[in-house]
Amino acid sequence: MLTILFDGVAYGMLLFVLACGLAITLGLMNFVNLAHGAFAMAGGYVTAILINRWGLPFLATLPFAFLVPAAIGLVLERTLYVRLYHRNHLDQVLFSIGLVFMAVAAVDWTMGSQQQFVTLPSWLKGRVDILGVQVGLYRSFIIVVCSVLVVALQLVLAKTRFGSRLRAAVDDPRVARGLGINVSAIFAITFAFGSGLAGLGGALGAEILGLDPTFPLKFMIYFLIVVTVGGTTSLTGPFLASILLGVADVAGKYYVPSFGAFVIYSLMIVVLVLRPQGLFARAR
Amino acid sequence: MSHASADSFVQSGIVARTLARRGRWRVPEILFWLAALASIWLLPDRHLILNEIAIIGLFAVSLDLILGYAGIVSLGHAAFFGLGAYTAGLIAKHFALDPVIGLVGAAATAAALGWVTSFLVLRGADLTRLMVTLGVALILAEVANQMAWLTGGADGLQGVIMPAILGRFEFDIFGTTAYVYSLVVTFVLFVIARRIVVSPFGLSLRAIRDNSLRARAVGIPVNARLIAVYTLSAAYAGVAGALLAQTTQFVSLDVIAFHRSADVLLVLVIGGTGYLYGGLVGAVVFKLLQDMLASITPQYWLFWIGLILIILVLADRDRLTARLTAAWRARATGPAGGAGPAGGPHATPASGER
Numbered sequence: 001m002l003t004i005l006f007d008g009v010a011y012g013m014l015l016f017v018l019a020c021g022l023a024i025t026l027g028l029m030n031f032v033n034l035a036h037g038a039f040a041m042a043g044g045y046v047t048a049i050l051i052n053r054w055g056l057p058f059l060a061t062l063p064f065a066f067l068v069p070a071a072i073g074l075v076l077e078r079t080l081y082v083r084l085y086h087r088n089h090l091d092q093v094l095f096s097i098g099l100v101f102m103a104v105a106a107v108d109w110t111m112g113s114q115q116q117f118v119t120l121p122s123w124l125k126g127r128v129d130i131l132g133v134q135v136g137l138y139r140s141f142i143i144v145v146c147s148v149l150v151v152a153l154q155l156v157l158a159k160t161r162f163g164s165r166l167r168a169a170v171d172d173p174r175v176a177r178g179l180g181i182n183v184s185a186i187f188a189i190t191f192a193f194g195s196g197l198a199g200l201g202g203a204l205g206a207e208i209l210g211l212d213p214t215f216p217l218k219f220m221i222y223f224l225i226v227v228t229v230g231g232t233t234s235l236t237g238p239f240l241a242s243i244l245l246g247v248a249d250v251a252g253k254y255y256v257p258s259f260g261a262f263v264i265y266s267l268m269i270v271v272l273v274l275r276p277q278g279l280f281a282r283a284r
Numbered sequence: 285m286s287h288a289s290a291d292s293f294v295q296s297g298i299v300a301r302t303l304a305r306r307g308r309w310r311v312p313e314i315l316f317w318l319a320a321l322a323s324i325w326l327l328p329d330r331h332l333i334l335n336e337i338a339i340i341g342l343f344a345v346s347l348d349l350i351l352g353y354a355g356i357v358s359l360g361h362a363a364f365f366g367l368g369a370y371t372a373g374l375i376a377k378h379f380a381l382d383p384v385i386g387l388v389g390a391a392a393t394a395a396a397l398g399w400v401t402s403f404l405v406l407r408g409a410d411l412t413r414l415m416v417t418l419g420v421a422l423i424l425a426e427v428a429n430q431m432a433w434l435t436g437g438a439d440g441l442q443g444v445i446m447p448a449i450l451g452r453f454e455f456d457i458f459g460t461t462a463y464v465y466s467l468v469v470t471f472v473l474f475v476i477a478r479r480i481v482v483s484p485f486g487l488s489l490r491a492i493r494d495n496s497l498r499a500r501a502v503g504i505p506v507n508a509r510l511i512a513v514y515t516l517s518a519a520y521a522g523v524a525g526a527l528l529a530q531t532t533q534f535v536s537l538d539v540i541a542f543h544r545s546a547d548v549l550l551v552l553v554i555g556g557t558g559y560l561y562g563g564l565v566g567a568v569v570f571k572l573l574q575d576m577l578a579s580i581t582p583q584y585w586l587f588w589i590g591l592i593l594i595i596l597v598l599a600d601r602d603r604l605t606a607r608l609t610a611a612w613r614a615r616a617t618g619p620a621g622g623a624g625p626a627g628g629p630h631a632t633p634a635s636g637e638r
Contacts, residue, residue: 093359
């Protein structure tokens with residue numbers, strides 16, 4: 001029971017790191033970026049390649065898993081995404097589905113369609129017994145890393161100069177521009193950072209979620225659920241939603257395996273019907 | 285009778301005449317359907333792919349009804365397509381009834397699902413609708429997967445043998461009967477859809493699409509209209525799915541998968557939204573493209589589809605569509621009319637007084 005709760009929380013934390021970039025682009029910048037999972041996949045593949053072909057240790061690959069997707073994100077944002085900020089949602093959906101299709105086919109072509117394995121260092125394997133609860137070491141590691149990220153993100157958004165500029169740019173780009181804030185640079189940095197976080201999440205989650213070319217399609221729905229269920233006015237909403245979904249998903253798969261996949265979709269529909277703005281958001 | 289109501293009486297006469305004129309069949313439209321008819325004899329060895337084009341075309345027309353006319357963005361239209369396919373497949377497998385009855389059954393179940401889920405779609409804006417439609421389709425796909433005793437699960441529904449249509453026309457291996465059958469059904473449903481979108485009901489849908497707040501203010505029952513058109517669109521998608529099940533005599537989880545919802549969106553976008561022919565034109569282009577690209581790079585045609593999508597969006601498909609429809613309308617109004625680029629209901633009464 002507590003083990004399930006623990007696994008669920010770890011899973012939820014992972015979901016949050018994967019989805020928080022989307023929470024910013026979709027939630028704050030109002031851009032429906034279905035291709036978010038492709039950046040996560042990029043991070044996962046960077047780690048897998050570095051470990052399996054170059055023999056780097058797991059931890060050393062994580063910075064690259066952040067940087068490479070961030071760089072890709074930056075380039076794509078400057079060249080393509082920036083043209084679509086003012087378009088309607090349908091255009092954004094079509095564009096990002098196109099990106100997903102291209103990413104899936106390109107990875108399939110270069111890396112093959114088989115699943116990639118990420119070898120964990122031995123000190124992250126196994127479980128320990130804490131007060132009668134079976135606790136997986138790797139999942140504890142994920143919880144620690146993700147908690148640090150969550151706190152850091154919240155501090156950056158709430159306390160730093162960059163955070164307040166970002167919030168201003170999101171709330172009213174015109175006024176922000178008038179105040180001398182370089183809105184497009186801020187959006188570009190934020191987008192790159194969100195993509196990088198997705199990549200990091202992909203690298204951390206490769207072991208738990210599995211990694212193959214269909215990753216962006218398979219998990220797209222989860223990221224979207226996190227953001228839409230969590231509401232989009234803050235990061236706290238998506239965070240709580242991630243934990244809720246993580247626990248619900250793990251518990252659902254454990255207790256009612258045949259209904260595992262229904263739990264999360266039904267939860268989403270119920271939440272959206274009751275609260276179209278999301279569970280933890282004030283109506284705008 | 286007061287002066288005001290007499291005025292509105294005259295007005296409604298003008299509106300009725302305008303609508304009637306807009307609903308008249310144009311030469312290019314007739315040529316389009318004649319070409320489709322001629323393809324039965326001119327392309328005798330292509331009936332299998334033509335059959336698929338007709339089915340995808342009908343599916344895209346059904347999406348156009350809600351997307352192009354009512355402005356509802358759906359990422360889960362495969363739910364209705366898949367339900368229709370399974371319904372038709374099961375009817376044939378267990379009752380061996382006439383395919384036409386299968387079509388009616390598929391339309392009924394899909395419409396029922398559409399009606400129920402339309403209440404979910406009423407809530408929220410674009411993003412919520414996207415998520416809810418996607419969620420409904422995913423749940424349904426999971427249901428089809430889990431109920432293997434009924435649907436065959438991942439192996440698909442096997443042993444479907446289709447009786448002859450109306451007890452007379454047997455399906456053949458060249459797909460000729462199948463194509464003619466699909467074409468006739470698509471044509472009939474298209475004519476009905478065309479009639480609907482030029483009716484006052486269709487006009488009110490456009491008003492809702494353009495500005496639902498204003499539509500409500502002028503007295504259009506927004507929710508009732510959206511429920512009606514969503515249900516109708518679901519029924520159409522169900523029939524398209526049923527056609528696929530009947531003409532291929534096989535149903536698998538593929539009919540309800542996410543990529544089907546994405547494909548049909550792509551088909552419609554290629555052809556252009558909001559003028560019904562977009563779905564049909566898109567289906568032709570999409571199928572030919574798929575055929576061509578798949579023969580060059582069999583495994584990776586998804587890549588090219590993605591590229592085409594991105595190019596379409598960056599080239600501003602809205603403007604492309606607007607240009608297409610403007611050209612269409614200019615031809616439609618003919619030499620007598622000058623509906624202009626605005627072409628809306630404000631412009632038409634002026635040109636309506638002949």
